[in-house]
Amino acid sequence: MNKPTKRTVKMIFQNKIQHDDHTDSYEFTTRGELYHKGNQDYLRFEEALTETESVQTTMKWDGRELMLIRQGTVLMRQAFISGEESLGRYVTPDASWETKAVTDKVLVTWPTRKQRGKIHIKYRFLLQGQDAGQHEVRLTLEEDH
Template identity: 80%
Template structure:
């Protein structure tokens, strides 16, 4: 059985949410790891929400669907497939909501050699049937050669 090869990455995560005439932006940089298991690629990183709350985020890519899995003070599972509506779930300590995403754009390019990788995702998102706007997510991925 092949052991998955892990690659350390530096990454920049940017989110822009357009809802009517209002736009929210969120950005952070972190380190993560990229590995291949079976016929899927996994990107895993830690997201800090506050001084006491963090979330382990995993993005699983099979060539067609990008699955977002968040575990920690927030639990979330949401798939993204271009042109399709996908169901998911968002859970906090206080409540659990059904989510839906309609994906307009999905691009996944892993870093290779000296070239950077990127993930671009644009989708319309609803929480318990309520429209939360159009979300644009950009991840810039770069091999982290410091740890090797």
């Protein structure tokens, strides 16, 4: 059995949320691990929420579905498939909500030695049936040598 080869990547994570006439956006830079296991590719990184709270984020890609798994102060599991709706869950220490993503676009390109990779997800997000806006997530990935 082959052991998955892990590569360290530098990444820029950008999120833009359009809700009614209001736009929120945030960006952070971090390092992550990219590896292949079975028929899927995984990207794992840590997201700092505050100085004391963080979330371990894993993105699992099988060529069609991008599964977002966040574990830590916030627990979240949400699938994204271009042109489809998918159910998920968002859990905080105080509450648990059903989520739904109506995904317009999922684009995944892994980095190579010479080229940057990217993940681009565009979706309408619903939390417990309530519209939580149009989300656009962009990750720029670069091999860290």
